[in-house]
Amino acid sequence: MLTLFEDTQLFNSGELRIKAFDIPDAELTLWEHFIKRDEADTFYNTLLAETPWKQEEITVYDKTHLTPRMCVWYGKNRDPLKPVRALTPTLETIKQKVENACGVQFTSVLVNLYRDGKDGVGWHRDHDRELGPRPVVASVSFGETRPFEIRHKFKKEIEKIRILLNHGSFLLMAGEMQHFWEHQVPKTAKEIKPRINLTFRIVY
Ligand SMILES: O=C(O)CCC(=O)C(=O)O
Ligand SMILES: [Fe+2]
Numbered sequence: 001m002l003t004l005f006e007d008t009q010l011f012n013s014g015e016l017r018i019k020a021f022d023i024p025d026a027e028l029t030l031w032e033h034f035i036k037r038d039e040a041d042t043f044y045n046t047l048l049a050e051t052p053w054k055q056e057e058i059t060v061y062d063k064t065h066l067t068p069r070m071c072v073w074y075g076k077n078r079d080p081l082k083p084v085r086a087l088t089p090t091l092e093t094i095k096q097k098v099e100n101a102c103g104v105q106f107t108s109v110l111v112n113l114y115r116d117g118k119d120g121v122g123w124h125r126d127h128d129r130e131l132g133p134r135p136v137v138a139s140v141s142f143g144e145t146r147p148f149e150i151r152h153k154f155k156k157e158i159e160k161i162r163i164l165l166n167h168g169s170f171l172l173m174a175g176e177m178q179h180f181w182e183h184q185v186p187k188t189a190k191e192i193k194p195r196i197n198l199t200f201r202i203v204y
Contacts, residue, residue, distance in 0.1 A: 014033050014036065014037060015032075015033060016031065016032065016033050016034065017031070017032040017033065018030070018031050018032075019032070021161075023158075023161070023181075024152075024155070024158070024180075025152070025155075025175070025176045025177070025179070025180035025181065026173070026174075026175050026176060026177035026180060026181050027172075027173075027174040027175030027177065028150075028171070028172070028173055028174075028175075028177060029102075029171070029172045029174075030163060030169065030170070030171050030172075031101065031169065031170040031171075031172075032166070032169055033168055033169070034097070034101065034140070034168055034169055034170035035094075035097070035140070035142075035168035035170070036168065037167070037168065039168075040142055040167050040168035041167075043090060043094060043142055044142035044143050044167070044196060046090045047090060047091075047111065047142065047196050047198075048113070048194070048196065050088060050090070051072050051111055051113070052072055053070040053071075053072065053113055054070060054071070054072065055067055055069075055070050055071075056071055068118060068119045068120055068121075068187070069112050069113060069114050069115075069119040069120065069121060070112070070113040070115070070119075071110060071111065071112050071113075072085070072110075072111045073085065073108065073109075073110050073111075074086070074087045074088070074091055074108060074109050074110075074111065075087055075106075075107050075108035075109055075203070076107040076108045076203040077108070077203065078108075078128060078130050078203055087109065091109055091111070091198070094140055094198060095109065095200060098138045098140060098170060098200055101170065102136075102138060102172050104136050104138070104174075104202070105202070106136075106138060106200035106201060106202055107201070107202050107203045108200070108201050108202070108203050109198050109199065109200045109201070110198070110199045110201065111196065111197075111198055112196065112197045112198075112199070113194060113195075113196055114144070114146065114185065114194060114195045114196075114197070115194050116191075116192055116193075116194065117187055117188035117189060117190050117191070117192045118187055119187070120184070120185045120186055120187035120188075121184055121185045122184050123151070123182045123183070123184045124182060124183070124184070125153070125178050125179070125181070125182050125183075126173075126178050126199070126201070127178040127179060130203050130204055131178070131201055131202065131203065131204070132202060132204045134174070134175065134176060134178070134179075135173075135178040135201065135202070136172070136173070136174045136201075136202060137172075137173045137174075137177075137178070137199050137200070137201055138170065138171075138172050138173075138199070138200040138201075139165070139170070139171040139172075139173065139197060139198070139199050139200075140168075140169070140170050140197070140198045140200075141165040141166065141167065141168070141169050141170075141171075141195060141196070141197050141198075142167055142168065142195070142196045142197075143167060143193060143194050143195040143196050144192045144193040144194060144195040145164050145165065145166040145167065145195075146164075146165060146185050146188075146192075146195050147162045147163070147164055147165075147185070147186065148162070148163045148164075148165045148171065148183060148184075148185055149161065149162050149163075149183065149184050149185075149186060150163070150181050150182065150183045151181065151182055152180060152181055153179075153180055153181060153182055154180065155180075165197070185197075
C-alpha cells in the first residue's frame with residue numbers, strides 16, 4: 001500500500017501545500033494546512049460544541065445497527081421530504097473558504113464525528129442519484145489525523161492509497177472518482193482523540 005504524507009518535518013511546518021494525485025478515473029486534490037492551526041482549533045471546538053450529534057441507525061440484511069460515528073446533515077436534503085437544517089455561521093464560513101479554493105458551489109454538508117478508534121466508515125462510494133452524475137465532494141478534517149484510504153473498484157491491480165488527513169486539511173474528490181474509487185476511514189485499536197470531518201456536497 002502507498003502511504004502519502006508521513007513526512008513529519010513537512011507536517012509540522014504548517015505550510016499550505018497543494019497536491020494533485022496522478023491516479024486514473026478520478027480528480028483528487030489535497031490542500032495540506034488549508035486552514036491554519038489556530039483557526040482550525042477554533043472550528044474544531046465550535047463544531048464539537050454546537051453540533052446536535054446523533055448516531056444514525058442503518059439496516060443491513062434486515063438487522064439494525066448504529067453507525068460507528070455520529071453524523072448530522074445540514075443544507076438541502078437528500079430526502080426532499082425531510083426538513084432542512086440550515087448551515088451554522090461556522091459551517092458557512094468553512095463552506096465559503098472551500099468554494100473559493102475549488103470554484104464549486106455546494107448545497108449541503110454532512111458533519112461526522114469519529115469519537116475514537118472504534119469509530120470509522122467502511123468502504124463505500126458517494127454516488128447516490130441525487131448527487132448528480134459526477135458527484136463533487138469537498139472534505140475538510142479537524143482534530144485527530146486519520147488515514148483516508150482509497151481503492152479502485154474495478155482495476156484491482158492498482159495499489160490501495162492511504163492519505164493522512166490532518167487538522168485543517170482539505171481533500172477534493174471530483175471527476176469520475178465516485179464511480180470508480182471506493183474510500184474508507186478504518187477503525188484502529190490505537191488510543192486516539194476525536195476527529196471531525198465535513199463533506200460538502202451538491203444535492204440536485
Ligand atoms: O471522514 C472522512 O474522511 C470521510 C467521510 C465519508 O466518507 C463520508 O461521510 O461519506
Ligand atoms: Fe464518503
